[in-house]
Amino acid sequence: MVKNLNQTISIAKHIVDGSITIDSISEFRSILRLFPDDPALHRVFADLLVRKKSLEAAIRSYSKAATLNIELGMMLQAIICKILEWRLKKPTRQRTQRFFRALRGGSFHDTALNVFITSLSFTEFTALVNQMVRVRLTAGKTVRKIGDQEADLYLIVTGNLKATTLLPLNGKQDEAQKSCVYLSENDFFGDIYPYDAEKISQTFVETITAAELVKISKVKLRRICKKHPNIELGLIDLLKARSEIGAEGLLRRVRKIDRHILPINIEMQIFPGKSGDNQIVLDGYTRDVSIGGMCIVLNAKYAHGPSMYQDIRNVQIRMSMPGDAMIVSVAGKIVWSKQVYAEDEKTVALGIQYKSMTPKLGGLLVVFADILYGSD
Known part of the structure; x- marks a missing residue:
């Protein structure tokens, strides 16, 4: 064990x-x-x-x-x-x-990619999926270079990538400026439309971590769009919705921080009954705050068997920032529990999955925790 x-x-x-x-x-x-x-x-x-x-x-x-x-x-x-x-x-x-x-x-976030896929009929969906080619890469690999022909649409399944684009010179600049955007799961890239246009890449894309991508060639997309015009209309909307640098760009620059592992003091309210009455307040800390949830280690005084927590679903977690200057409250549910040892004392760890929180808000929570508790 x-x-x-x-x-x-x-x-x-x-x-x-x-x-x-x-x-x-x-x-x-x-x-x-x-x-x-x-x-x-x-x-x-x-x-x-x-x-x-x-x-x-x-x-x-x-x-x-x-x-x-x-x-x-x-x-x-x-x-x-x-x-x-x-x-x-x-x-x-x-x-x-x-x-x-x-x-x-399913209940999916309203990202451009999810909206595109759910807009397809069954026949259109299977036609698109049949053209998907998986690509697995280790960290530090080049996906596309500046000057390459734009021949494929890429969808990011897992991992983090960096896209560096050369910006056009203006009259006062002696050399080109660069714009860097970090990409992660459910992002996409590839300037493949209109299909008949020969486009040259202005972006250098490389993997920061190990990554899995889905690649669909422009040639195959053009072929299935002729048979299924609705796919082409969806792709046009998808590419129009391509994320730009701005508020989203700030989040993407820090997405490479996908979890925070330093301890954060928490107070957790659990609701054993269906009605939400008779709440119990526990305290502890977390060493793992991620975009989708967190792992909480309860203080040793709550070292009962983990099975007592298995049937409890609704929890409210209060994260206290340094000096109690701010309290962040997050709703979640317990998805697993296990007996563990922390600092040589037996206690219980709980896996918490957030409720109704978008990846963007989850990412901001990780960044916030990292800024306040990070070692830098």
């Missing part, structure tokens, strides 16, 4: 980003028992099962990862998991329609 919570969280994070590899199915299952609702871990586990030729188990794991991604509002990630599942076993039309209905019925 892993006794140090920070070590456990770190191991899981490094398994997902590929810096730690577990080659044992049984060992990986023990990690999944700690993080049963982490779609990225289920996806990596499925990859391991494929390597081990355990294909039926891999199909189930990819399907589980897709379902969890839908529950977390991660549409593109869910689609990729299904693509991997379908490569192992060709789906029936009914199964594909069932997944499409699950996507349409």
